[in-house]
Amino acid sequence: METPSTGLDTPDSIAVALAELSARDPVIGEVLRQCGQPPPRRRDPGFEGLAHIVVGQQVSTASASAIWARLRALVEPFEPETLSRHTDEGLRGAGLSRPKVRTLRAVAEAATSGAIDFAELGGLDADTAHARLCAIHGIGPWTADIYLLFCLGHADAWPAGDLALQHAAGAALGLDARPDARQMATLGERWRPLRGAAALLLWAYYRHLRGRAGVAV
Template sequence: MRMIDTPETLATALDALVEADPALAPLRAAVGPVSPRRRPPGFGGLCAIVIGQQVSTASAAAIWTRFSARFDPPAPGPILEASDEDLRACGFSAAKIRTVRAIAEAALGGRLPLDALGDMAADEAHALLCSVKGVGPWTADVYLLFCLGHPDAFPAGDLALQEAARLGFGLAIRPGPADLAALAERWRPLRGAAATLLWAYYRVTRGRDVAPPGDRDRLGAGG
């Protein structure tokens, strides 16, 4: 299972996808060359995704700056030792404090082997991440795709992916998570490459025809 972590590996994956599903060819032609979006892996990378949920890009950047300065580098032990006041001072909400503490406990206890997730099948890695209280399906798949370059991670709950599928395939309505996940089954084991293509298609089309969906938590990956 080859990670999608360079423009070359992504291009190879997209070639295979278009050959298997020619319906993707117009989308690829519309976006031109696509580069994978990468974030640092590990505990800090997962915390950064949690930080970015349901806040503006500027707010997420400010929180991350304070957080990474206070915990340099972010690691499970110091997070568990820190007080709630320390984390609130960084800009964390009560819910995000609970989530990063749960991630830290799972990582230290061996229930969340962050270093091994990239070697697992996407569904297995996804299930492990979602077993941590506060980590939802979107967070899990975005971590697998952006931080690890997992070739088969697919955040079906992302509204930008849903809107791109509506536009790209001429659907009457935007597919929901279950419908998009069912559609993506034909792209296994390269659903991650398909997600990257759909995000790129969303970016090039939303200025013309798309009224951007309003759930910023689900648009953070593709916006």
């Protein structure tokens, strides 16, 4: 099977990627048999997409939606230059914490200065794109990988620090304990260059496990 060249943005591209992984790794084949093929999970790319992920960190889904709606109404059009013109007080009035205001300002500055080129990221390998994003103040590994996977559909993005993904990988591989981010980085090597497809499937597996009575994850 061919590795999908356009990323994980359609059911067909995910099917191709998972078929290749299943042929290489019986663990993936068994997980796919149990929970089925996951759908694409896409968000808008670019500055707005990354900002949306930052806003949603460490808050409930409902809170994230409310804060994002207020911020999106305040910053119109939602572009780096427009956000930069707002005061910290104005941005915090939308519900943002001080660290998130600093991060969004850093992202806006990187975009306007050319330090980050959102259009270029999709053509880079996952590790290089990850490093470019993490070079922005306030953007950590999880945020970078979630952006690559959900906003760009990058076939090899691997959010090693995601707790649900850790639980699912540990269960699928029969590990005695949930692997940490460092261990996940090593485990993910078995699924290169399609770690993003493995991640989508393992998230589906996590939901599958949570739905089974008496199974703790």
